[in-house]
Amino acid sequence: MQNNSEESELVFGHHSVVELLKSPTANQRVNKVLVQKDLTSEHVREVVKIAKRDRLIVQEVPKSKLDLISDGGTHQGVAAYVAPYQYVELDEIFKSAEKKGTDPFILILDKIEDPHNLGSIMRTADAVGVDGIIIPKHRSTGLTAVVAKTSTGAIEHVPVVRVTNLVNTINDLKKRNVWIFGTAMEGKNYRQWNAKGAIALVIGNEGKGVSPLVQKQVDETLSIPMVGHVQSLNASVATGVMLYQAFASRNE
Known part of the structure; x- marks a missing residue:
């Protein structure tokens, strides 16, 4: 070693x-x-x-x-x-859900660049029972020491899949009967989100949001209503809000 x-x-x-x-x-x-x-x-x-x-x-x-x-x-x-953190294959996410006896609960991060955001997101993902996270290989932070530190140990429990093409991966998920939800400024109020069943939630880049090609693949768009002067949330905060709504919906 x-x-x-x-x-x-x-x-x-x-x-x-x-x-x-x-x-x-x-x-x-x-x-x-x-x-x-x-x-x-x-x-x-x-x-x-x-x-x-x-x-x-x-x-x-x-x-x-x-x-x-x-x-x-x-x-x-x-x-x-x-040793550098190991990524898993997509099948591992489905195996994780199968072991728990639940429908797959997947998080897709579209070009999250800040390792602190990824670490915080992993922490929340672990808390709400996300079966795995999917990230792209390019223009996205990977599993680094900063991510590990910020995740306070969650990196050891949440499988991460790193893929070359998010669009192709989303199409693969659809073939496995996973319903894809995306986030955008305009969409259904997230509080009305029925997150039961096999689902994947797409969270976009800190500045640009979900990329157009990925946005075209989502089955339904969700938004977080805001009344303040700043019409956006930090990526990890927005993810936390969405994941806890999904958690509440899935555990009614």
Whole structure:
């Protein structure tokens, strides 16, 4: 297994590292665990206990090292180098739903560029039971260390599919009887959304929204009514609003 940080992603912060170490693939993906030298907090003790239980490499380093590699982030005295995050095939999303005995609940992100937005979205997706997220390979953030940190561990639980062509993937979903919903300024009020059954929700780019080619593929368009001066929401906030409406509809 590679121990070179150039061939790894860095995960830091107590909650993110603990979720990483508890994941089923930790032994295959974790290259090295770093803990702050001479720091005996409960956070550090928990990380060391799990890492040593699973016979992972644990290295004590000075706080200045953790400050440097985390770029001044809140590391809480712990970090880990991991192999790059793995994407899954589309079938894995359907298998996830089948295991739970539910209809597929899918999120499609059309060129989300900010890794903080993706991390926050993953956090909400995990909370409401989304079976998987689909992102495009190009002009979109992937699964990075920043995404992992912002997701506070959700990255370990929400499968992500990375595809070359979103339009083709949406057509594939339709063949599997998935109903596609899109977001736009004009559309049905999201509070009237019946999200039962096999569904996919498309969220657009932070500035441009859903691209025209993808918008043409949606079966129904939804909107979030706003009465303020700013007629748009942050992508992760808008996604949170929509996902919780879907969650409420699916669990009536």
